[in-house]
Amino acid sequence: MAPLATLGVLLVVASIFSVAVAFGLRILAWGRIEAESALETTLFAAGAGFLAIEVSAFALASCAWLHRAQAIAILAVMALVAGTAWQAFLRRLAALWRSQAALFTTWQGTLASSGLWLSAALAALASMAPLTGSDALRYHFTTALAAAGNRSPLRFDILNSFFTGEGHGLIALGLALGSDRIALGLICAGGFLTMAAVFLLARRMMSPSWAWACAATFLLTPMVFWQIGVSGAPDIWMAFFTVLSVLALERAIREEKARWFVLAGFLAGAVGGAKYTGWFIATAVVLIGWVETRSMKRMFLCGSCALLAGFLPLVRNFWIGGDPFFPFLIEKFNSHALPAFTFNAMRQDTRSFLFALNLRSLVEFPVRVTLDGHLYGLGQLFGPIVLAFGPLLALVAWRKPLLRIAGLVWLIFFGATAFTTQMGRFLLPVYPLALVLAVAGAFEAGRRGWRFVRGACVATLAFFLLFSAGADCMYARSFLPVALDLENRQAFLENMAPDYQVTRFINRELRGQPGKTMVFFQHVHYLRVPFVSGDPADCRATGAVIGQGPDKLLAVLRRLKVRWVVESPDFPTGLAGAAHQLEAENILRPVASSKVINFVGDRIYRRRKEIRVVILQVGK
């Protein structure tokens, strides 16, 4: 049954994609925006359509009003509004199918296409496994699930919930439609669309075979495969909107038509609306548009559209948290102060281990983010291509606006990342630009007749493709059996989802019991009891009593109506003294315990350890 269920979920995702593109085509027709090829039209239409879905779903989810009926209503209204655009959608689809079929007439084309389709199928299948991504279990899906259950997605005990943006509208939509697999499928669809956008961008700079190599490298890059397959993070959509906004801005500058500035603005705003750091990209697009055209009017038009597309999360965070970029500008807005411990922990959490703002660190960052990636937010998962081909950027034809815009957006975002977080994985939104430009450099070297350089670049690309394909297959190996119903879902989750065995024990013991449960682990998505996440690094209330006496901790427990506290295996360092004191005074009384297996460190290293979980009841 499950392979059929997987097929069903993929069909639902394909239907949502169709509605988004058909609706987008209608929007493009209204705006008299005519792209240059079937692929470009489809991608711009997908951009417009998915932005509309994201914004509507995000708005409803923020009010805890996104349920199945509303989700279906959003899609139905969009399908109806599309009207005659459905015919155009089918024509575009047929044109794309024909262009794909034409590739299978040569053995090289057959090999390249088959490889790409197989990789895509592998990622799609992996995304059909139950959710196990760490950050997704911590907040991406947890907050969206809360919204689907009539609760606010923002929680002061999961402060990361304030980092959610419009991309999470798609997750909320998938969950409202009844399945985390629909949400994961939509993230995967974002990856495929970005791959197509990479091909489109690369095709403007190089020959078809090099553009194919670019698209394949992008899809197989371990960071991309992980992000679109199983991570449960919607960041890949930022990459999609970034590439589209660059393409739209180039067209706007080339044709000097307001409608293209409007489109570029909306698409750039979609990047900003997805995550705080996306505003660096939106700002870059608007500023580059101004520098290239010297038109304040156009800049305001583009900027206003960007704000219109992405302002919702800022308003929500200002409304609830008192700071549109909560909590990073909290001192400037002087409200809803966070305990120093929690604020510092959050800032630390968004920075790489080696983050430093001295000249040496800033100079080293572009190299070490690739070569010491584990110390710089998993930067090694992007592979060596951009760094290795970096010197060839000197050969790229920067006089062409498209290359200049792409290069500047990349440079500005990279610089902003170096100064704010130095986290490699935060570079995902501009990875397509960096990859295409780096490969454009290699292509240019070939055009100049530099045979050895060209050969070495082709060998580097080929080796990385093989390495990535092998790594992706090894990684996906654990996720495919459950997606194909060859492995039991519970067994898979117990084996692969961090903290799952702990949550299962808590659900079994406390489901139906009155009162809230305070837990100190981060992966709370599968908890099915009312809970408070008590990790002081992510919780305002417990962060305020860190290092203080038992009375203060007890007051917090009483104020938050906590009846159960879970020790798994220890209390957080700053709270342990107070909690043990409450245990000694018999105010916290153990009522159940169990031994479970849990991950130690990153899941990818597969280190597990037996831990003891104790449920304590808060005495009266």
Place this chain on the structure above:
Amino acid sequence: MKDGGKHPFLSRLWQALFLLWLLGVNILFYLQFRALAASRLPHWLSRWHL
């Protein structure tokens, strides 16, 4: 600028330096994965190759 253009020596020097850079980056990049490979590859393979 076909194969060096006006300054073939400088062009070839540049290409040679680039090839060294490319090799160095590749070697350093793949060396990073020793620990990960050791934890995921069969023991005999990880020991033999890494």
